[in-house]
Amino acid sequence: MRTGGAAQALAYEKIREQIVTGNYPGGMKLIEERLAEEIGVSRTPVREAIRRLEQEGLVRRKKVFKPSAKELRDHFKMRILIEAHAARMAATYMIDDDLDELKETVGKAKAIRDDSAAVVRENKKFHDLIVRETRNPVMIETVDRMQSIIYLFSRAVVINKRPGLLDEHAAICEAISARDPEKAARLMEEHLEADLEFTLAIVDWEE
Amino acid sequence: MRTGGAAQALAYEKIREQIVTGNYPGGMKLIEERLAEEIGVSRTPVREAIRRLEQEGLVRRKKVFKPSAKELRDHFKMRILIEAHAARMAATYMIDDDLDELKETVGKAKAIRDDSAAVVRENKKFHDLIVRETRNPVMIETVDRMQSIIYLFSRAVVINKRPGLLDEHAAICEAISARDPEKAARLMEEHLEADLEFTLAIVDWEE
DNA sequence: TTCTGTAATTTTGTATACATGACTGAATAC
DNA sequence: GTATTCAGTCATGTATACAAAATTACAGAA
Structure with missing residues (x-):
């Protein structure tokens, strides 16, 4: 943790935990006391943690x-823009060791279809491996923020x-491997657009 | 202001003012008391304002x-990615009223070369008019953040x-006007890349 | 009933005191 | 001369009390 002391860290962890597990549902008021x-x-x-x-x-x-729905879309679009760029960079610059690791994650995910958390x-x-290829902490952090919010919904998805x-x-991995930046970017874009549409279709917006 | 009371607003304004005017120089420690x-x-x-x-x-x-230098570059690159996208959107969707306003800003800037602040x-x-065409508050806010930081340096520039x-x-404006998204995006990218290189060359990194 | 104004209650904002931890600098051992 | 440790200080973190603001609940009138 980059700032604050022990109490603040504890408060942050506990509150975050409750939010991401869905224990504190969307819209719930956080009362400091x-x-x-x-x-x-x-x-x-607690105040600082909330901030x-x-x-x-x-x-x-x-x-x-x-x-x-609009806000989820906006966050997704920001993510898509960065990750498509990242895929382009990855196809150009990713070293073989990282490429192997990338392939491995795809293989692993295929192997363990049943263990949802592991998948x-x-x-x-x-995605993180690809985003890392931007070598740009600002972009990496931005994607992280977007993901935090998207994952809030994606539990269901x-x-x-x-x-x-x-x-x-697998297809994205192949395009990167083949050093085809435009294809990698296009596939990534399509992939995340599909994710977005799937998420929007699944989530219940009425509740 | 979206949060906090009067004291906090005052603290925020005053501190921000000192920073953006360069009165509080980069690296200066902010002591709460x-x-x-x-x-x-x-x-x-004061704490909340600093946060x-x-x-x-x-x-x-x-x-x-x-x-x-690397961090300035990273912020610029994030901005370039979004603004190039925005230019593409603008070329596709910008309505004529906004296009007129855009042309006007270029004309005005040309007319008042001497008044630095006005330019x-x-x-x-x-730039704001173009970024607005993303119609995406997440992107708009991100660019704002990047600009805040970049402008910290650009005083000199x-x-x-x-x-x-x-x-x-003017050229970007023309490409948007001609409804040529790819050209608009490319020109915007080149424009901001040139800004970046100019800034990096001008700024004294040793101080 | 539904609207509105006011009192009651809750929640947040602010000030302040104290505790903890980080930093500085001098004195001493080597 | 250099390193080390200890004390003193300074800044931040935390707790708490009080003030202000926001929200809610309720009473009375349209």
């Missing part, structure tokens, strides 16, 4: 962030695993 | 942010006004 009591610290570190979660995009105006982990790693997802990963 | 006394509020709102400036990218680890304002407006800048704006 209550959280402070629950966690066993004073209001001050950090706000910066991270998980909290908005003291409430657990609940993006509209999620491999898929995230796949990941369980209803989208058909073709792994094949698309 | 000192600022609190200077502004006439307690440490609490917000941190989120905005103007402060890093309690010090006024002073990007390295800066017009140039910023030019803007005074040494870069040759060709206005002609490039």
Whole structure:
């Protein structure tokens, strides 16, 4: 953790945990005093933790962030723009060791279709490896923020695993391997667009 | 202001002012107690103001942010990616009223070459109008953050006004007007790359 | 019923005191 | 002369009390 002390770190972890597990649902008001009591610290570190979660995009105006369909789309589009660029960079610059690792994640994910959590982990790693090729911390961090928010919704989506997802990963991997930047970028774009549409279709926007 | 009370707003404005005017130079440590006394509020709102400036990218680890050449480049590249995309969108979707406004900013900037502050304002407006065409608040806000940081350096650059800048704006404007997305994007990319290189060349990285 | 104004309650913002931890610099051992 | 450790200071983190603001609940009128 880059700032703050122990109490703040504790508050941050605990609140974040509750949000990403869905235990604190979207729209829920975060009341400082209550959280402070629950966690066993004073209001001050809770406040700071909430501010950090706000910066991270998980909290908005003291409430657990609940993006509209439009907002989810906006976050996805930002991610698509960066990841398509990243795929282009990867096809151009990725060294063979990393390429091997990339292939490995696809293989692993194929092998363990049943362990949902593990598949999620491999898929995230796949994208992270590619984004890393931008060699641009600003972009890497931005994608991370987008992912945090998208994953808030994707719990549902990941369980209803989208058909073709792994094949698309394999195809992207191949394009990078073949050093074809434009194809890699195009495939990545299509892949994430499909993810977006699938997510929008699955999620229940009425609740 | 979207959060906090009067004291916090005051602290935020005052500190930000000092940073963007260069009165607080890059690398300067922000000491809560000192600022609190200077502004006439307690440490609490100063803390929150500093956090917000941190989120905005103007402060890093309690010090006024002073990007390295690499970091400035990274922020620029993020901006280029979004603005090239925005130019593409603008060429496709921008309505005539906005296009007229865009042309006007170029004309105005050409007319008032002597008033440096006004030229800066017009140039910023030019870019903002195009970025708006993404119709994506996430991207708009990201560009804003990048610009805040870049402008921290560009004070010097803007005074040494870069040759060709206005002609490039005019050319981009034309490409959008001609509904040529790829050309608009390419010109925007070249324009900002030139800005980046000019900035890197001008700024004194040793100080 | 539904609207509106006001009182009551809750929640956040602010100030402040104290605790903890980081930094500085001098004195001493080597 | 250099390294080390200890003390003193300075800045930040945390807790808490009080003030201000926002929200809710309710009463009365249209």
